[in-house]
Structure formats: structure tokens, C-alpha cells
Amino acid sequence: MNAAEEIALLKKERNxxxxxxxxxxxxxQDVADYTGDSLExxxxxxxxxxxxxxxxxxxxxxxxxxxxxPGKTVLIPDPSAGCPMADMITGAQxxxxxxxxxxxxxxxxxxxxxxVKAECDICVTSGNAEKVMSRFAPDxxxxxxxxxxxxxxxxxxxxRSYTLWPGFCPIHAAITVESIEAARRLHPGAPVxxxxxxxxxxxxxxxxxxxxxxxxxFAKESDAQEFIVGTEVGILHRLSxxxxxxxxxxxxxxxxxxxxxxxxxxxxxxCLREMKHEVCVPEDISTRAKRAxxxxxxx
Ligand code: 13P
Ligand code: SF4
Numbered sequence: 001m002n003a004a005e006e007i008a009l010l011k012k013e014r015n016x017x018x019x020x021x022x023x024x025x026x027x028x029q030d031v032a033d034y035t036g037d038s039l040e041x042x043x044x045x046x047x048x049x050x051x052x053x054x055x056x057x058x059x060x061x062x063x064x065x066x067x068x069x070p071g072k073t074v075l076i077p078d079p080s081a082g083c084p085m086a087d088m089i090t091g092a093q094x095x096x097x098x099x100x101x102x103x104x105x106x107x108x109x110x111x112x113x114x115x116v117k118a119e120c121d122i123c124v125t126s127g128n129a130e131k132v133m134s135r136f137a138p139d140x141x142x143x144x145x146x147x148x149x150x151x152x153x154x155x156x157x158x159x160r161s162y163t164l165w166p167g168f169c170p171i172h173a174a175i176t177v178e179s180i181e182a183a184r185r186l187h188p189g190a191p192v193x194x195x196x197x198x199x200x201x202x203x204x205x206x207x208x209x210x211x212x213x214x215x216x217x218f219a220k221e222s223d224a225q226e227f228i229v230g231t232e233v234g235i236l237h238r239l240s241x242x243x244x245x246x247x248x249x250x251x252x253x254x255x256x257x258x259x260x261x262x263x264x265x266x267x268x269x270x271c272l273r274e275m276k277h278e279v280c281v282p283e284d285i286s287t288r289a290k291r292a293x294x295x296x297x298x299x
Contacts, residue, residue, distance in 0.1 A: 003265035007031050010272035016075075017050040018268070019065065021057035022212040023260040026237035028056050028268060035238055037213030038064075038110050039127035043297065045069060054272060055279070056263045058083045063114050066279045067290050074279040077267040081259045083111050085197075088167035089146040091115035097143055101163065104141035107133070108292065109150050111169075114281045116145065117289035123296040126196050126211035129154045132299045136160075153196040153209060171257045172197040175230050177205045179251050183228045187249050193218060194230035194251075206230060219243050232257045 001009075004027070011018065019041050020032035029035045034044050038061060045053065045065040052073045055062035058081045066074040094116050098106055108120040109129075117123055124132045133154050136142060142160070144151035146167030155162045175198050184192065193215045194206040203209050210218055212235050219227055219239050229236060230251040239248045271277050281289070 003269045004031050006269045007265065007272060010269065014052050014272055014275070015050050016052035016054055016272060017048050018054045018056060019044055020263075021061060021234075021260060022216070022238055023232040023234035023257050024056045024263050025234065025261060025265075027265050028263050029234075029237055029241075031265065031268070032056060037125065037127050037211045037216075039125040039211065040213050041065070042068065042110065042125070042293065046297065048072065052272075052275075054268065056268060057081070058086075058257075058259050059279075060086045060111055060113060062279045063281055064110060064293060066281050067114060067117075067286050067293060070281075070283075070286060073275070075271045075275070076277050076279055077264070077271045078262040079277045079279075081262040083169075083259060085109075085146055085167050085169045086111045086113055086116075089116055089165050091119055094119045094143075094145060097145075097163075097165070101141060101143055104143050104163070105136065106143045106145070107162075108145050109147045110293075110296075112146055114285050114289045117292045118285045119288075120145075120292040121295065123292045124150075124154075125296070126150055127213050128296065128299065129196070130157050132296055133160075134158055135299060147197060149199060149203075150196045152200055153203060169197040171232060171255060173199065174255060175199075175202050175251055177201050180205045180228070180230060183249060183251050187226055187228055189224075190226040190228045190249065191222065191224050192228040192230060192251075195232075198230060202230065215239065216242060219246060219248070231255065232260065234260060 018032045020035045062076040106120040142162040144162040145165035148164040151164040192206040226247045
């Protein structure tokens with residue numbers, strides 16, 4: 001029996017559901033019940049009947065699934081899979097920022113720790129940030145953490161000014177304007193899709209700024225046959241699988257999130273077999289963080 005066959009058996013035995021992010025390895029996406037972006041996975045996590053959720057992605061995503069399902073067992077195949085951007089602000093740093101800005105609303109990108117979410121009024125993902133932020137009055141004082149790029153992208157779209165925490169994704173930071181121009185020369189006419197975690201110069205050099213779920217939807221609906229994709233390369237698996245007649249070119253093959261790649265079929269099978277690496281969130285933090293996530297899901 002190979003790992004994929006063992007996972008299928010264990011999943012039934014444990015009454016488990018497997019959720020996977022678009023950046024995970026192709027073979028992990030193929031055994032998942034659902035593959036999606038952060039928003040799609042957070043929504044999916046609220047609709048689960050199973051007793052066990054195995055979250056194939058990074059820690060903050062599994063933590064979000066646990067916060068939304070405090071009564072279920074949430075497992076992560078490798079608990080060391082983290083998000084460096086999420087760790088760029090602590091709860092204490094956010095409390096200090098709030099103290100310096102009395103009356104301001106605190107908004108966090110979902111790529112943040114539960115402790116940071118617990119300090120926030122609302123959460124956003126790259127898939128809903130514009131919609132959620134448009135609900136605030138134009139003159140509302142906003143503290144946006146931790147991603148300066150997503151915050152900058154939305155503030156420009158809505159023509160508003162936010163206090164931006166200087167966090168960033170080190171993986172998307174490696175995408176450059178030069179690499180986009182080189183990809184355009186190789187594939188003339190192909191639309192360039194980039195993630196809003198890219199720098200402003202890169203976002204400006206692209207044609208569309210989309211969440212990973214937004215890229216999948218765009219690729220499906222577009223008449224284009226070829227696309228240049230400026231985000232983590234794991235998404236090419238889903239894009240090609242859903243659109244076998246279309247071609248997807250990564251801006252660079254080197255845009256790889258090592259943390260997402262920590263999830264393998266082997267550690268996924270092992271975590272189901274041994275029911276190990278359970279995600280736990282202290283109740284006081286979970287209750288407060290859930291308010292910020294629920295406020296987002298209600299929009
Ligand atoms: P998405 O919500 O667009 O999938 O983004 C998550 C992420 O971590 C991007 O780096
Ligand atoms: Fe975090 Fe960047 Fe990896 Fe997304 S790609 S999980 S933001 S480090």
C-alpha cells in the first residue's frame with residue numbers, strides 16, 4: 001500500500017477531512033478533499049461534518065481552522081510549517097501600536113498568529129481585503145498588520161491611508177520587475193497575474209493582482225490560453241489540473257515557500273495514523289480571535 005492509499009483508508013477510519021492550501025505539493029493537493037486559498041479554506045472549515053480536520057498548509061491556517069472548530073480535532077502534518085510574515089508582529093507589539101493610536105481600528109491579514117488576531121477588530125484575506133476594508137468609513141483610522149504590501153494595495157484601491165506594519169512575505173519579495181519583464185518577453189501577450197503580497201513595483205508591472213483563489217477563477221474565466229503567474233509555484237498544479245488546455249508559466253521556478261513544502265504524503269499519513277500534531281489554541285485567545293474571523297466571514 002502506498003502513502004496515498006493509506007491516507008484514503010485512514011481518512012475513513014478517523015472520519016477525517018483533508019484541507020490543503022494551493023501552495024502545497026501537487027501530490028498533497030491530489031489527496032485533499034478540498035484545495036483552496038486562505039478564504040476558501042476558512043469558509044470550508046466552518047462547514048465540516050468530520051470529527052478530524054487535517055490541515056495541509058502553514059500553522060496560522062490550521063490555527064484558524066481550530067478557532068472556527070473548537071470542538072473538533074485539528075491536526076497539522078508538520079507543526080514546524082510556519083509563515084515568516086505571520087511572525088513579524090507579536091501580540092505585545094500590536095498592543096503597543098494600539099496604545100499609541102487610541103481609537104484606531106486594528107485589522108490583520110489572516111497570515112497572523114491567533115494572539116494577534118485576538119487583538120484585532122477584523123481579519124482580511126487577500127481574497128476579500130478590498131471588500132472588507134470598503135466597509136470602514138473613509139476617515140476611520142486603520143492599523144493594518146502585518147503585511148505592508150497587501151495593506152498598501154488595498155489602501156491604493158480604496159484611495160485611503162492606513163498605518164502599515166512593515167511586515168512582508170520573503171517568498172513574494174523575491175519576485176522582481178525584471179523577472180516579470182523577462183517572462184513577458186518569453187511569452188508575449190500572456191496576462192501577468194501576481195499576488196498582492198508582491199512589492200508595489202511588481203504589482204504595478206503586472207496586469208492583475210489576485211489571491212491564489214482569484215487566480216484560479218481568473219484562469220478559468222479568461223479567454224487567454226497562456227498566463228504568467230507571479231506567486232508560489234505550487235499553484236501551477238491546480239491551475240494546470242483545472243485548465244488542461246491552457247498553459248501557465250511561473251515568473252520564476254524559484255518562488256517556493258519552503259514551509260508549505262514541509263507537508264508531504266508521508267507526514268500526512270503519519271499524522272492520521274498516530275493522530276499526532278494536534279493544533280491547540282488557548283481558550284481566551286481563541287474566543288477573541290474568533291470574533292475577528294467571524295466579523296470577516298460575515299462580510
Ligand atoms: P491566499 O489566501 O491568496 O492563498 O494567500 C495565502 C498566502 O500565504 C500567500 O502567500
Ligand atoms: Fe507565508 Fe509567504 Fe509562505 Fe504565504 S508564501 S505562507 S505569506 S511565507
